Amino acid sequence: MLTIENLHAEVDGPNGKKPILKGLSLTVNAGEVHAIMGPNGAGKSTLAYVLGGRPGYAITQGSVTFNGQDLLALEPHERAAAGLFLGFQYPVEIPGVSNVQFLRESLNAQRKARGEESLSGGEFLKLARDRAGLLKMDMEMLKRPVNVGFSGGEKKRAEMVQMGILDPQFAVLDETDSGLDIDALRVVGEGINAIMRAPGKAVLLITHYQRLLEVVKPDVVHVLAAGRIVKSGGPELALELEEQGYEAVA
Amino acid sequence: MNAVATLPTTHDEDWRYADPAALAALAPTALEAWQEQVLAPGERRAKALVLDAGQAGLHRVRLTVGKDARAELFALITAPEYTRLEVEVTLAEGAHFEFGGVTLGGGANVQEFVTRVVHAEPNATSNQTVRAVQWGHATGNFLGRIEVVKHAQKTDAAQNFRAILLEKGAAANTKPELEIFADDVKCAHGAAIGAMDEQAAFYMASRGLPPEVARKLLVRAFIADAFVEIAEEAERETMLERAVAALGEAAL
Numbered sequence: 001m002l003t004i005e006n007l008h009a010e011v012d013g014p015n016g017k018k019p020i021l022k023g024l025s026l027t028v029n030a031g032e033v034h035a036i037m038g039p040n041g042a043g044k045s046t047l048a049y050v051l052g053g054r055p056g057y058a059i060t061q062g063s064v065t066f067n068g069q070d071l072l073a074l075e076p077h078e079r080a081a082a083g084l085f086l087g088f089q090y091p092v093e094i095p096g097v098s099n100v101q102f103l104r105e106s107l108n109a110q111r112k113a114r115g116e117e118s119l120s121g122g123e124f125l126k127l128a129r130d131r132a133g134l135l136k137m138d139m140e141m142l143k144r145p146v147n148v149g150f151s152g153g154e155k156k157r158a159e160m161v162q163m164g165i166l167d168p169q170f171a172v173l174d175e176t177d178s179g180l181d182i183d184a185l186r187v188v189g190e191g192i193n194a195i196m197r198a199p200g201k202a203v204l205l206i207t208h209y210q211r212l213l214e215v216v217k218p219d220v221v222h223v224l225a226a227g228r229i230v231k232s233g234g235p236e237l238a239l240e241l242e243e244q245g246y247e248a249v250a
Numbered sequence: 251m252n253a254v255a256t257l258p259t260t261h262d263e264d265w266r267y268a269d270p271a272a273l274a275a276l277a278p279t280a281l282e283a284w285q286e287q288v289l290a291p292g293e294r295r296a297k298a299l300v301l302d303a304g305q306a307g308l309h310r311v312r313l314t315v316g317k318d319a320r321a322e323l324f325a326l327i328t329a330p331e332y333t334r335l336e337v338e339v340t341l342a343e344g345a346h347f348e349f350g351g352v353t354l355g356g357g358a359n360v361q362e363f364v365t366r367v368v369h370a371e372p373n374a375t376s377n378q379t380v381r382a383v384q385w386g387h388a389t390g391n392f393l394g395r396i397e398v399v400k401h402a403q404k405t406d407a408a409q410n411f412r413a414i415l416l417e418k419g420a421a422a423n424t425k426p427e428l429e430i431f432a433d434d435v436k437c438a439h440g441a442a443i444g445a446m447d448e449q450a451a452f453y454m455a456s457r458g459l460p461p462e463v464a465r466k467l468l469v470r471a472f473i474a475d476a477f478v479e480i481a482e483e484a485e486r487e488t489m490l491e492r493a494v495a496a497l498g499e500a501a502l
Contacts, residue, residue, distance in 0.1 A: 052456050055448065080458035092453035096471025102457070105467065110458035145471075166457065 001202050002028045002071075002170055007062035008227075009050045017058065020046040022227035024062070028170075028220075033196070033203045035213055035238060038224035039246045044206045045089060047224070048174040051204075052086035053079055066170065080106075081113035083169030085162075087176045091155040094146035099158065100128060102146050103165050110166065131164030135191045152179030160191045171196055172204045177212040189215025210242040223249065256281070267391040267423045269360040272332030276308060284310045284338075289319040291342070296322035298485055299335070300492055306331040312338045315345040317371075322348040324480055326489055327361040328496035336364045341374035349378040350476035354469075354493050356386035356420070356500050362393070369398045369405040369435075376406075381473045382413035383493075384420035385500055395427040398435050405435040413443040414472055416465070416502060465502070466494050 009021040020043045028034050038044055050057050051064065053076035064071040071079060094102065108118040119127070132139050135157050147155050156176055163171055173192070177185055189212055196203045205216060213221075213235065221237040222229045225246065231237065241249050257276055258265040265273065289295050293316060301309065306329035315321045319342070327333050339347045353361035361384075367376045382390030392411045413422030426439040446468065454464035470490055480486040 052452075054452050054456075075461075076452060076455035077458050077460050077464075080456060086456045088453065088456075092447075092449050094450050094453070094468070094471070096474055097467050102454070102467070105463060106454070106457035106459050109460060109463060113458070162457065 001030045001067060003065045005063050007064065008060045009046060010058050010060060011046060012056045020227055024228050026229055028202045028204060030202055031199050032219045033205060033216060034220045034222060035205045035207060035218035036222050036224050037207060037238060037241055042224045043227045044224055045174055048086060048172050048206060051172050052076060081110040085166055085168035085171045087159045087163060087171060087173035089174040089178065091147050091159050093148045095148050097146055098144060099142040099146050103162060107166055128165055131161050134164055134194055135161045136187050137161055153181060153184045156180055157184060157188060160188055164195045169200060170202050174206045177207055177209060185211060186215055192216045210238050213238050264364060264393060267362060267389060268334065269332040280308045284312045286312050288314045289316050289321055291316040291318060293319045298324040298480060298489055301325065301327045301329050301333050301335065303329055305329055306333045308334050310336045315339060315341050315347060317342045318344040320346045322479065324350040324477055324489060326493055327353045328355055330355060330357055330359055332360050334362045334364060339367045340370050341376065343371035344373045347376040348479050350479060351380040352473045352476045352493055353390035354383045354496055355388045358387045360389045362391035364393045366395045369402040369407060372401065372403045374405055378409045379476045380411045381476045382422045383469050383473065384422060385416035385502055387419045389421040391423045393425045396437060398430040398432050400431040402432045403434040405432060407437045409439040411441040414446055416446055466497060469497055470494050
């Protein structure tokens with residue numbers, strides 16, 4: 001489903017361009033959940049942003065293929081329409097634009113790009129109510145401006161409601177577990193399972209902690225350090241990391 | 251009398267951000283063409299203006315607002331040539347003036363609002379909200395003067411200006427001028443000029459919104475403050491839709 005080969009990327013910084021990803025390779029097949037763990041500064045968020053197409057990052061080498069398509073040739077909104085979802089570590093506030101309006105416009109823009117019919121207002125609200133229920137989020141919150149006045153945990157939960165509504169094939173979730181209390185972590189983890197655990201779908205889960213992985217059980221765990229995957233293994237690798245730390249394991 | 255000598259230039263403080271070429275071409279009669287409106291005590295009157303391609307140039311409105319009356323003026327400037335709306339308001343006791351203005355345009359155009367609100371009696375209030383959305387080498391201006399005479403105690407006057415510049419090269423200017431001679435008054439003003447929020451733009455793109463759709467949503471939300479006091483929802487929607495439609499014609 002997603003193949004990353006020898007990816008090199010640099011970011012625009014205050015002191016010029018700084019290389020962050022240095023030959024990262026990774027394959028995620030449909031039906032799989034992969035977790036990426038790694039120390040701060042390893043390039044985890046850069047990987048997420050590069051996959052999403054955020055401006056300010058330059059790919060200097062390598063390729064990313066998504067369902068046979070050159071992902072890096074697509075604009076960010078085209079990547080979304082192609083089935084990619086990026087869960088933000090720090091979801092952005094958009095004053096004056098309600099979640100309902102934002103998500104309905106987004107979903108219909110994606111559907112239009114795929115040659116599908118638009119959802120009517122009624123159909124959309126039914127879907128939104130269902131997905132909000134899945135994440136135990138009050139529908140009233142979806143009528144408020146996007147992420148404005150939401151707590152850190154509410155923002156992460158709202159990200160998952162967005163993912164539920166947009167129903168992507170592939171989700172890159174960047175520290176979706178940070179800022180969540182234990183109960184919210186379970187709700188979010190179960191939401192990820194409900195939305196993304198399906199034969200034609202896959203997830204790349206970027207996290208620091210084992211706790212989310214107890215709910216969303218990964219098929220493969222990778223250790224990302226200094227811009228490359230330095231070790232891959234089964235779920236037991238996450239436990240090893242939790243016990244011994246990155247330096248001992250990778 | 252030599253009429254040409256009376257034409258303003260950009261050396262005049264009230265015209266400093268105007269388009270000099272457009273000023274030179276101004277007919278002296280345009281300067282005298284004030285549209286006068288008098289509101290009776292207790293009267294309420296609201297008007298929403300759209301100054302588009304057919305309405306370019308200088309417009310001058312003078313409002314005399316009677317005791318406890320309420321005047322509301324909302325204006326959208328999208329004209330592709332120099333366009334200036336000047337409003338002079340005199341408020342009697344307990345009167346209110348509400349102004350919401352939006353300039354929106356590209357090219358090398360100047361669009362501006364110039365207001366002068368005189369709080370001539372006690373207890374009058376005024377509120378002015380102006381938003382500018384410019385691209386290309388266009389300029390959006392808001393020059394707002396508030397005068398509070400000596401006995402106009404308990405005046406409450408507010409001005410707020412915010413601009414977003416969609417491209418490098420666009421500009422916005424604002425100059426609040428407060429002349430306050432009373433000592434028990436509230437006069438507030440605030441201004442901010444910035445670029446389009448790139449983080450929000452990427453966030454919206456990541457959900458599948460093409461840039462032009464995301465821009466429309468963001469601009470609509472940004473200018474909504476200026477028209478929020480329009481009582482009729484249909485009229486408010488029309489103003490916002492016309493603004494967004496003008497943005498849709500922008501080649502960005």
